[in-house]
Amino acid sequence: MSIYTHGGDLAAYVIVAGEGNALTLGAGAALDAWNTRTGGEQLTDLTALDGAPLAAIVSSDGTDGFAPGQIAPYKAPLPAVWLGEAGNPAAPRVLSLTVDMPDLISQVGQAATDAQRAAEAAAASAAELAASSSVDGHEAAADPHPQYLTPERGDGRYLAAKPPPSAPLTEAREVFDFTSTPASSDADMRQVYVTHNGVRRLVAWLNERGYYRAEQVSGALYDAPLVSITAHNGTGRALQIQQRGADNVRRDVGGIDKDGRVVTTDQAWVAPAAVDPGATGKYVAKTGGSLDPLGVRFDSNDIVRMRGRLTYTASTVSGEVMFTLPAGYAPTRDRMLIAPVSNGAASTIEVMTTGAVIVRRPNTGAPSDISFDDLTYHR
Numbered sequence: 001m002s003i004y005t006h007g008g009d010l011a012a013y014v015i016v017a018g019e020g021n022a023l024t025l026g027a028g029a030a031l032d033a034w035n036t037r038t039g040g041e042q043l044t045d046l047t048a049l050d051g052a053p054l055a056a057i058v059s060s061d062g063t064d065g066f067a068p069g070q071i072a073p074y075k076a077p078l079p080a081v082w083l084g085e086a087g088n089p090a091a092p093r094v095l096s097l098t099v100d101m102p103d104l105i106s107q108v109g110q111a112a113t114d115a116q117r118a119a120e121a122a123a124a125s126a127a128e129l130a131a132s133s134s135v136d137g138h139e140a141a142a143d144p145h146p147q148y149l150t151p152e153r154g155d156g157r158y159l160a161a162k163p164p165p166s167a168p169l170t171e172a173r174e175v176f177d178f179t180s181t182p183a184s185s186d187a188d189m190r191q192v193y194v195t196h197n198g199v200r201r202l203v204a205w206l207n208e209r210g211y212y213r214a215e216q217v218s219g220a221l222y223d224a225p226l227v228s229i230t231a232h233n234g235t236g237r238a239l240q241i242q243q244r245g246a247d248n249v250r251r252d253v254g255g256i257d258k259d260g261r262v263v264t265t266d267q268a269w270v271a272p273a274a275v276d277p278g279a280t281g282k283y284v285a286k287t288g289g290s291l292d293p294l295g296v297r298f299d300s301n302d303i304v305r306m307r308g309r310l311t312y313t314a315s316t317v318s319g320e321v322m323f324t325l326p327a328g329y330a331p332t333r334d335r336m337l338i339a340p341v342s343n344g345a346a347s348t349i350e351v352m353t354t355g356a357v358i359v360r361r362p363n364t365g366a367p368s369d370i371s372f373d374d375l376t377y378h379r
Contacts, residue, residue, distance in 0.1 A: 004098040005049070006081065007057070008066075008073035012096070014059040015069070025069025030086035031057040037082050037093055047075045056086045071096075079104070182208035194219065230258035237263065262300070269295040269307065272323040273355065283322045286311045286369055294372065296329050302379045304329055306372040309342075316363040321356045322349070322370070330355035335377040342369040351377050 006012070014026035033043040046054040057074055060066035079098040085091035098104075165173075176189065186208040194203050196219030204214045204225075214225035228238040239256040252266045272294055276283035285294040286309040294308030310322055335351045341363060347370050348361035363370070 004076050004079045005100050006074055006076050006096050006098055007071035009099050012071035013067075013069050014071065025067070026059055027068035028061045029059045029069070031059070031071075031083045032086045032089075033057060033076060033096075034082040034084060034089075034093060035078060037095070040082075042089070043076060043078070043081060045077055049073050049075065051075075057083065073099070176210065184208065196220075228256075234258045241266075264297075264299050264305075267297045267299075269293075269297045270326045270329070271295050272357075273326050275310070275323045276321075277324050277356075278321050280320060282312050282314045282316065282320070282366075284311045284313065285309075285323075292373065294323065296325060298329075299376065303376055304331075304379050306375040306377075308373065309369045309371050311367055311369050312363060313367045315366055316347075316359045318359055318362055320359045322359060323357050325351070325355040325357065327355075329379070331377055331379050336360065337375050337377060339375060340371045341365075342371070 014029040014031070015023050016026035016029065018024040033046060034040050035043060046057065048054055054074060057071060060068060060070045060072055062068035064072065066072050076096075076098075079101070081096050082093035083096050084093035188205045188207050189210050190206040191202055192204040193200050194217065195201070196217070199218070201217040201219075202215065203217055203220075204212075207213055216223065216225060230236070230238045235258070237255045237257050238260065240252065241254045242250040243253045244250050254266050255263045257263050269292075272285075275285050275294070287293055291309060292307040294310060296304050296306050299305045312322075330353055331351055332353065334353055337349050337351065339347045339349050341347050343365040345363060345365065345368075346361075347359065347363050349370075350358050350360050352358060
């Protein structure tokens with residue numbers, strides 16, 4: 001944008017060497033404008049005073065109201081330009097300063113004066129505000145809004161802007177308190193991205209409800225999304241699973257121990273729904289001493305483990321129901337198992353989808369005990 005006026009003054013003439021090196025006015029001479037004395041860039045956004053573009057600066061031929069050789073006023077983008085023979089970048093150049101220089105100096109002086117006055121006014125205003133904000137300038141009164149944030153409460157609540165604490169916290173450093181349940185389409189609370197081979201991938205995030213998520217992605221497929229490091233002499237589990245009961249109490253229900261083994265000991269043993277439900281009088285749960293009571297529990301979501309012993313007091317008959325499983329433990333398909341017998345024989349039993357545990361191979365040698373210790377079946 002051309003904003004500085006050049007030419008039209010006493011120094012704006014083109015002088016050329018004539019015959020015998022006599023200096024004469026160069027009427028009709030074409031000039032190029034440059035931003036430096038040598039080299040640099042040619043200025044092409046030159047205009048006449050009325051804004052009309054100029055391809056080059058041409059000195060007057062005396063027919064346009066200016067003296068022959070005089071450079072008529074024009075506009076340039078710089079306050080100082082270098083003029084040289086048109087079409088000849090190697091030609092010598094002369095400096096042309098804007099004729100707006102007096103106005104520019106006046107404007108700078110006025111700006112400095114205005115800035116000084118503004119600074120003085122600001123200082124006076126600050127002094128007045130300081131006086132009105134002083135203890136003497138306030139009326140002593142009880143805080144009408146004690147529930148609002150105070151410096152002490154602010155220091156305690158907004159710890160993120162302060163250095164990390166070195167003592168235990170009295171309240172959470174950061175709290176998200178949603179007043180409604182976020183939908184699955186709502187934004188995640190936190191996301192971590194990694195770019196590999198120019199592809200930006202999401203690798204870890206807290207979802208819209210704050211639950212942790214992680215995903216293996218190219219560039220680190222060897223990395224585990226979740227790692228728990230235990231101590232060789234530790235006693236705590238690497239992963240603890242708890243369940244909140246109907247009584248609102250959390251109880252351990254499983255996990256992974258410090259050595260990476262699945263924990264099943266939290267699963268409760270459940271007694272049979274009934275022993276000898278057919279009332280044959282032959283089957284009695286054996287208890288006492290170091291024996292486990294008859295029962296079942298889950299080893300995993302689809303493996304059920306049995307324990308305990310059952311005494312038969314008379315020869316068994318195929319199809320008789322020895323006991324029935326508690327609700328929820330029956331298999332989805334009938335399962336046939338081999339159970340050891342205390343008389344040295346083996347008994348074929350079948351766990352039915354109805355929950356009935358029945359005899360499949362008759363047993364003699366009563367009284368004897370059938371052992372269900374560590375028998376498992378796929379549910």
